[in-house]
Amino acid sequence: MASSSLLSQISDDFLQCKVCYEPYKTPKVLACLHTFCLECLEQSLEKQRGERSRLFCPTCRTATCLPEGGVTRLKDNFFVESLRDTVDIYRKIHSKHEDVMCNNCAENDSPEAASARCLTCDEFLCPDCVNAHKRVRLTRDHCLVALDTIRASKTEAPLKNAKTPLCEKHDNQVMRFFCTTCRIPVCHDCTVIDHREPEHEYVYLTELVDDTKDVLTELSSLSEGRIHEIKVVQSALAKTSLTLEENKAAVKRQLATATEKLKQRVERKIDKQHKLLLKKLSEIVSSREKELNIHEDFLDTTLASLKSSLDFARKVLSHGNDFAMMDVSKEIEERMTSLLEADLPNVDDVTDQLVHLTFLPSHEPLDSVVIGTIEETRAVPCKKLLPCGHPCDDVHHPNTPCSQRCRSTVNIRVNCCRCGAPIRKPMDDRECWEIRRHQKCFRCAWRHWSLQDRRLQLEMIPELEVIPDDAINNINEFMTSPKIASLSWGSMRVEGGGRYKDCKVWPGGSRAWDWRETGTDHRPGVQPADLEEVLRKGVNTLVIGRGMNEVLQVPQRTIDHVQSQGVECVVLQTERAVDEYNKMAAAGKKVGGVFHSTC
Structure with a gap:
C-alpha cells in the first residue's frame, strides 16, 4: 500500500463503528469479521429478544456464539486499533500545520x-x-x-508498530507464543497455567507468521476466484431472470391474443345459436297464427253470409207480397239451410289452438371452452444463426421465430449503412443488437448525433476506424461542464443529461447520485468515495450542495480529501451551490459537483 495514498485507501469509514458512526472504542470482532464498539454490541444484545447465548451482527445478521463472560470476552480487534494508530501517525507526520x-x-x-x-x-x-x-x-x-x-518512504512499513501487545491476564507479559490448540496468542505465564502441555501445544508466534501469511494469501486468492465465480453466476442469474421475465411477457401476450380470439369464436357461436332460436320461434308462431287465421277467415265469411241472407229474408217478409215471397223462398231456404248446417269451430277447438311459449336456458357446463394450456419445458438455447452470424442463444419454443436482439459480445462485425466502411466494436461490452442499432461510421454519424451522443462517442474514439479532423479539434467544446437548467424540491434537470433527485455533474456528463452505492446518509454525510468519480474527470473546482435545508453534513476529512488532490472545494446550500456552479460553468471553468435536492 503506497504511503502517499494511505488516507485515500484507508478512509475513516473503515475506522468507524457502523452503529454509532464514531471512531472505535474497544473494538470487538465478530465471527463474520465485522467490527463494532463494545458498548454498541452490548446495546445490540439488549435489544435482542429471547436468546442471549448468541449475538447477531447488526450489519449482516450472522450469529456469533458468545463466550463465557458475554460480549466483553469477545476477541479484541488489535488490527483496527493498530491501523487507527498508523493513520493517526501518518496524519501527524505529514501535517503541514503543526510540527511533530x-x-x-x-x-x-x-x-x-x-x-x-x-x-x-x-x-x-x-x-x-x-x-x-x-x-x-x-x-x-x-x-x-x-x-x-x-x-x-513509498510504503507504510516504517510506520508499523513493532511492539507486541501485552497479555490481559498477566501483567507485563508479552504475548510472544501462539497456542496451536486454541489458535490464540498467549504469554509465557499462559503456557504454564492455562495452556499447559500436553493438553495444549504452543510455539513461538514468529515461527507461524510466514506459514499463516501463505495460508491467508492462498485463501485470499481462492476468495477472489470465488468472488469471480459468484459474479459470473449472478450475471447468468440476472440474464436468466431477464429471459424469464421476457418469456412471461411473451406468453401473457400470446394468452391475451388467444383469449380474445376464443371470445370472438364463442361470441360468433352464441350469435349463431341466438339467430337459430329466433328463427325457430318465428316458425312456431307463424304456424300457429296461420291455423288461427284459417278459422278466423272461415268465421268471417260465414258470418257475413248469414247476415246478408238474414237481411234479405227480413226485407222479403216485411216488404214483399205473397208472390214475391213465394218466388224466392226456395233460394232463401237452400242458402240459409246450407249456412246453418255448416260445421263451425267451437270454443274448445279454438282454445286447443292456444300454445304457451317458454324459453329454457341451457345449464350445460362450459368445460368444453378451453383457451389452452401453459406447458413448462427444459430451457434449451436456440442454436439457429441470426442475420448477424451469431447463434440465437435465446430460449423460446421451436415454432417461435428467433428474436433479433442478439446478445453476443464477441466477434461483432458491422458495416456502415452509408459508406460501407467496417466499424469495429468498441470495448465496452455492449451487446450485438445494441451496436447494430447505429450502423453508421463515425464520419457519417457525427453530423446526426445529438450533443449527449457526441459526448458518449468521444470516449470511444481510440476504438473507431475513421475520425474526422474537426471532431478532434472540437473535443473541448463538447467536454464543458453542463448547465443545471432547473432545480426544485426533489428534482434537478441537467442540460444534455436527464432529470435527477440527487446528481453528480462533471465536464461532459452527469448521472444520478445514488447514496446506496457508498452507504451515504445525512450523518456522517458526504464520503470521499462519493466524490471520486467527479474528481477523476479532471475538475479544478468541486461544488457540494448540502440540500435545501442544509441537513446533509460534509465532514472536514472529506474537504481535506478534495483539497489534497489540488481541487478547490465549495460547500453551500443547494440553491446557492447550483447558482455558483452555473456561473463557473458559464465562465468555461472545469467545474464538477454533487448536489442533494431535498432536505
Missing part, C-alpha cells in the same frame, strides 16, 4: 521537535532523546526510524 514534538520532552516548557520515531516504544524522539536512546542498554536495540525516511 518529542514525546519524552513533552513535559518540558519548550519541547523539541521530533526527528525520529521509535517503533518499539511507539514514541516520537528529538535528536537528544535519540542519542540517549542509543546509549541506554535497555533501548539501544530498539528500532529507530527518521521522520524524513518515513515521509519519503
